[in-house]
Amino acid sequence: MKQKKKRMGAIALMIVLTLSMILTGCSSKSSSSEKGSKNQTTVTFWHPMTDVTGEAVDAVIKEFEKQNPDIKINAVYTANQGEGQNEKLMTAISGGNPPDVAYFDRFEIGSWAAQGSLEDLTQLAESSGVKKESYYPFAWDEASYQGKLYGIPTTTDSRLVYFNIDHFKEVGLDPENPPTTIAELEAAAEKLTKKKGKRFERIGFIPWFGQGWFYGWGWSFGGEFYNPETNKATANDPKLVDALQWMTDFAKKYNVEDIAGFTDSQGQGAMDPFLTGQLSMKVSGPWEVSAIKKFKPDLKYGVFPIPTPTGENHTTWSGGWSVVIPKGAENKEAAWKFLKFFGGEEGQKIFSGIARDFSVIDSVNEELGYKEDPILKEFVNILPVSHHRPVMTQGSLYWNELASAVENATRGNGTPEELLTKVNEKVNKELSK
Amino acid sequence: MINVKGNIPLAENMNSPKTGPNKQINITAKKRLGNWGEYKTGFLFASPWIIGLLVFYAIPLFSSIYFSFTSYSILQPGEFVGLENYKNLMNDELFWKSVYNTVYFAVFYVPLGIIFGVALAMMLNMKVKGMAVYRTIFFLPTLVPHVALAVLWMWLLNPGFGLVNGVLSTIGIDGPSWLGSETWSKPSLILMSLWGIGQAVVIYLAGLGDIPEDYYDAAEVDGANWFQKTFHITIPLLTPVIFFNLVMGIIGAFQQFTLPYTLTQGKGTPANSLTFYVMYLYDNGFKFFKMGYASAMAWVLFVIIMALTAFVFITSKRWVHYQGK
Numbered sequence: 001m002k003q004k005k006k007r008m009g010a011i012a013l014m015i016v017l018t019l020s021m022i023l024t025g026c027s028s029k030s031s032s033s034e035k036g037s038k039n040q041t042t043v044t045f046w047h048p049m050t051d052v053t054g055e056a057v058d059a060v061i062k063e064f065e066k067q068n069p070d071i072k073i074n075a076v077y078t079a080n081q082g083e084g085q086n087e088k089l090m091t092a093i094s095g096g097n098p099p100d101v102a103y104f105d106r107f108e109i110g111s112w113a114a115q116g117s118l119e120d121l122t123q124l125a126e127s128s129g130v131k132k133e134s135y136y137p138f139a140w141d142e143a144s145y146q147g148k149l150y151g152i153p154t155t156t157d158s159r160l161v162y163f164n165i166d167h168f169k170e171v172g173l174d175p176e177n178p179p180t181t182i183a184e185l186e187a188a189a190e191k192l193t194k195k196k197g198k199r200f201e202r203i204g205f206i207p208w209f210g211q212g213w214f215y216g217w218g219w220s221f222g223g224e225f226y227n228p229e230t231n232k233a234t235a236n237d238p239k240l241v242d243a244l245q246w247m248t249d250f251a252k253k254y255n256v257e258d259i260a261g262f263t264d265s266q267g268q269g270a271m272d273p274f275l276t277g278q279l280s281m282k283v284s285g286p287w288e289v290s291a292i293k294k295f296k297p298d299l300k301y302g303v304f305p306i307p308t309p310t311g312e313n314h315t316t317w318s319g320g321w322s323v324v325i326p327k328g329a330e331n332k333e334a335a336w337k338f339l340k341f342f343g344g345e346e347g348q349k350i351f352s353g354i355a356r357d358f359s360v361i362d363s364v365n366e367e368l369g370y371k372e373d374p375i376l377k378e379f380v381n382i383l384p385v386s387h388h389r390p391v392m393t394q395g396s397l398y399w400n401e402l403a404s405a406v407e408n409a410t411r412g413n414g415t416p417e418e419l420l421t422k423v424n425e426k427v428n429k430e431l432s433k
Numbered sequence: 434m435i436n437v438k439g440n441i442p443l444a445e446n447m448n449s450p451k452t453g454p455n456k457q458i459n460i461t462a463k464k465r466l467g468n469w470g471e472y473k474t475g476f477l478f479a480s481p482w483i484i485g486l487l488v489f490y491a492i493p494l495f496s497s498i499y500f501s502f503t504s505y506s507i508l509q510p511g512e513f514v515g516l517e518n519y520k521n522l523m524n525d526e527l528f529w530k531s532v533y534n535t536v537y538f539a540v541f542y543v544p545l546g547i548i549f550g551v552a553l554a555m556m557l558n559m560k561v562k563g564m565a566v567y568r569t570i571f572f573l574p575t576l577v578p579h580v581a582l583a584v585l586w587m588w589l590l591n592p593g594f595g596l597v598n599g600v601l602s603t604i605g606i607d608g609p610s611w612l613g614s615e616t617w618s619k620p621s622l623i624l625m626s627l628w629g630i631g632q633a634v635v636i637y638l639a640g641l642g643d644i645p646e647d648y649y650d651a652a653e654v655d656g657a658n659w660f661q662k663t664f665h666i667t668i669p670l671l672t673p674v675i676f677f678n679l680v681m682g683i684i685g686a687f688q689q690f691t692l693p694y695t696l697t698q699g700k701g702t703p704a705n706s707l708t709f710y711v712m713y714l715y716d717n718g719f720k721f722f723k724m725g726y727a728s729a730m731a732w733v734l735f736v737i738i739m740a741l742t743a744f745v746f747i748t749s750k751r752w753v754h755y756q757g758k
Contacts (some may be wrong), residue, residue, distance in 0.1 A: 086719075087719045090507055090508060090719065091507070093508060094507050094508055111722060112508070115506055115508040115509055115722060116508065116509060117508040198607065199593070257609075257610055257613060257614050258610070260610050260613025260614065260703060261592035261593065261610030261613050262593070263613070264587075264591060264592055264593070264610060264611075264612060264613045265591050265592055265593025265594060265595075393722075394721070396720045396721055397720075397721045400700075400716070400720070403700065404704065404705055407702060407703055407704040407705070408704050408705075411615060411703065411704050413704060422526075430721075433504070
């Protein structure tokens with residue numbers, strides 16, 4: 001008994017010792033990396049990237065440091081940055097102690113710039129020859145607010161409809177001629193769906209599943225969400241009402257709660273319903289290609305542009321990331337050098353080559369072979385006509401309001417017109433402040 | 434923040450059955466008032482906590498009163514706008530929806546929590562072999578982080594392969610799509626929250642342990658049955674603890690955040706049926722740059738909780754029984 005106690009004590013001591021060693025190890029490492037040599041400027045860089053994108057950004061940093069031995073990049077992983085969850089950066093800026101560079105969702109640039117919390121990069125860009133022409137127009141525009149540049153774009157994406165070739169063959173649809181009009185899409189969805197009672201064995205298509213956001217459908221129906229000249233939201237544009245009406249009719253036809261029951265039971269990754277063959281078509285982005293390669297390499301699939309009512313004027317929308325200098329950053333000059341490198345051709349080639357996210361520079365995408373890949377080329381080819389979400393001060397509010405309008409419309413809590421008019425009123429009231 | 438306020442008088446109430454009003458303490462306290470030297474040392478030792486309280490609690494608290502009258506956005510100082518934030522709240526549809534959702538949750542969760550909590554505590558108070566094991570089992574869920582709890586229940590409530598609908602189907606019921614349905618999403622959340630009841634049960638157990646055995650012995654001699662013993666001895670003597678858990682339950686219910694936030698990835702889906710008050714407050718503050726508006730919401734919430742707590746305190750005189758009074 002006594003011996004046992006002694007042994008327990010020894011084990012406890014060992015645990016404490018190892019823990020403290022790990023802890024001190026960590027702290028000493030981080031403090032030494034922050035110091036660097038004397039004439040080195042340290043640029044603190046906050047980013048939320050892990051896994052492959054993490055490797056990609058590390059490679060960019062490594063190359064940049066090699067070319068600029070006087071600058072050291074202190075990359076700090078900061079969870080939950082972007083998509084309206086930037087409270088860490090927000091408090092750091094208002095507390096006057098922000099990082100020098102932050103990886104930033106372009107979607108948010110408008111509202112943050114309006115709050116005066118990002119450094120204006122217009123002059124720096126002009127004097128060092130960084131031009132709009134090098135980038136896809138939407139990417140540059142999304143990084144600008146009221147004619148001024150606030151971020152350097154780094155990545156982008158686009159959205160198409162993925163379809164299962166075997167399913168198409170099985171029900172007699174021609175995989176060589178996938179739907180181009182909304183009517184054809186609907187007919188195909190009906191053919192592909194197998195429903196038993198309340199449960200779907202297979203569902204052809206769900207407009208709002210995956211990346212089927214209302215922005216995409218609105219643009220495909222030819223609507224406009226925002227008028228930059230008057231700074232007014234135009235959510236009750238008749239074409240947008242049409243788009244939402246179509247989604248609502250779809251929800252009614254297949255019973256929205258049954259669809260919710262179906263989508264609730266679906267997983268992610270390998271369990272994604274498109275990969276398990278329970279969903280025949282879905283709207284998604286280029287990242288789906290690597291997911292399929294990883295989890296279901298033998299899946300036969302193709303992509304086609306999001307159908308439109310007329311079968312013409314196909315479009316899509318793109319989001320993506322940028323690098324920004326928060327207001328109050330200490331090492332603005334060194335930070336700009338890093339921004340320029342990251343968003344320039346060289347940095348883009350390194351990043352996009354590893355991360356397999358599209359570059360915002362067309363020639364880089366070409367050079368990396370994206371235009372030769374039968375699937376990815378479709379995603380790249382549509383980029384020149386892609387839309388970006390409106391650059392406005394109430395981007396997040398608008399997004400949330402549109403998302404709930406879709407939910408409410410499809411669940412029969414009001415007509416599309418009523419709901420979109422309400423969204424419009426609410427957002428415009430905030431915009432006029 | 435707010436629950437601390439409700440806590441202080443409660444703690445006194447909790448102790449009073451044992452010690453009763455003690456005049457002795459008051460006298461010694463008065464004597465010591467003159468002894469400044471000791472006070473100084475005391476304050477010195479307590480100063481880290483006092484400074485912390487002022488800096489991280491009092492200052493933000495009072496700033497938020499001021500901010501609630503401004504258009505503060507965190508990133509910019511904002512202007513004084515008077516009562517505008519409060520007026521806008523009254524016309525904000527989603528605000529009322531979030532109030533409705535939160536009240537709905539509280540109305541069902543708090544009473545159910547007390548009923549199940551007391552019942553469970555009484556069962557766990559029986560003299561059965563291996564009771565420690567049972568007690569542990571019922572306490573364990575409270576140790577599970579809310580995020581993990583949310584993920585777990587998403588599986589259990591899954592309409593396709595979830596355990597709950599699986600069990601229902603064996604008795605011929607075609608279960609709803611729980612978290613996918615506006616009607617069932619809030620009941621689902623209440624069910625999930627009740628799962629973490631162990632914390633309250635521990636307090637009830639302590640309360641049960643405080644009831645003297647003699648009462649039961651005496652009742653038994655008089656020929657009382659189980660029901661009579663429960664409703665004439667156990668429940669009345671447990672009321673101080675029920676009272677405590679009621680107040681804490683109300684406060685907790687109105688501050689519901691982590692569970693619905695994780696479940697819906699912050700979206701309050703389906704169709705805002707799970708947008709709770711604090712979630713909407715958070716959205717306003719950190720997503721829409723409306724910290725002034727969010728501060729106003731926080732103060733409205735404070736007033737609501739304060740009023741409810743005061744109401745419970747006032748009515749408590751009628752139904753809370755302290756031993757020895």
